[in-house]
Every structure is written in C-alpha cells, then in structure tokens.
Amino acid sequence: MTPNQFEIAAGSILLEIPAMTLATCNQGIPWATDVYFAAVGFELFFFSSHRSRHCRNLAVNPCCAVTVHPTVNSWKEIKGLQMEGVAEPVSSLGDKAQGLAAYLDKFPFARELFANPTETISAINKATMHVLRPSRILLLDNALGFGSRYGIRIIEGCADGPPERVKSD
Secondary structure, eight states: OOHHHHHHHHHHHHHHOOEEEEEEEETTEEEEEEEEOEEETTEEEEEEOTTSHHHHHHHHOOEEEEEEOOOOSSGGGOEEEEEEEEEEEOOSHHHHHHHHHHHHHHOGGGHHHHHSHHHHHHHHHHOEEEEEEEEEEEEEEGGGSTTOEEEEEEETTEESSSOEEOOOO
16 A cells, blocks of 8 residues: 555545544543544544543543544445544644634534634633544555555654554554
8 A cells, every 4th residue: 555545545534534432541441432523634633621531531641542434334344544642632823723624624513613702612611622643543444355454653743654564453
C-alpha cells in the first residue's frame, strides 16, 4: 500500500464516519465511550464535558486509543482505523479555530448551538474541545484479505515513513 493509498483510505473513513470509540484508562481501570469527531489531517477534534469519565481519565492519563469504523454485516466488509496517541484539551486559538471549522463542516446541526450567544456560552461551559494527536494508526481492510492491516507512525502530525503491513499486534 502506498502512502497516497493509505491517506485516501484513512481520510475517507475519517470523513464518512461520525463517531469514534475513545478508550481511556485511569488507575488500571479501562473505559470506552463514543464521541462525535472531526478530523484535520490525522488529528481528531471532539467536544466533551470535563466532568465526563473519559475526560477525567484523560486529565490523569492523556494516553488513549480510538477506533473508527462503519457498521457492517459481514467480516468480509470490516474496514476501519485503530489509533493510539494522546488526547488533551485544545489550548491554542489557531487549533480551536481549525477544529471548530472542521467540526461545523462535518456536523452542520452543531451550528445551531453557536448561532445563539446564550446557547453558545452554555455549550462552551458544558463541553471542552479536545484533540487526539495519534502516534500510530492502523488501517484494517478485510477486502484486501482477512485481517489485512497497514500501519504508520505519526510524528508531529505527519506520517514517518510509508505504510507497513502489520502481521500481528
């Protein structure tokens, strides 16, 4: 698989699938939850309450994992992404603007929250924008053969080399 093929396949999944499953861990106790997300490159932006279990976990241990995949009816159709990395609240104004623009582009219904200043303040107080910056991404596509996975390492938002076939993990 070429870098371009990997980027197109991963980008398509990130664009088409609305929610990711976010896995966190605190004191050896794992937790997983689904959240809506929007991608900017390979970085995934999501909103969540700082009081939620997963955000409390991330505050203690920002290392996490994510899966992004469609619902399918056969093992032959399984296709998706597995990611590991670090998630944290977005702090820079530039990242906030970029993440919000991507989020509103992917989820037009969210614009209603930001159209009314009162609702905007209420929404901001309830939810914080976070970003997952992956360090590794695996693309699984059973259409290429059962258990067919290709992986890349990510450094500063960019692939560190071409995708490599992953035999087992």
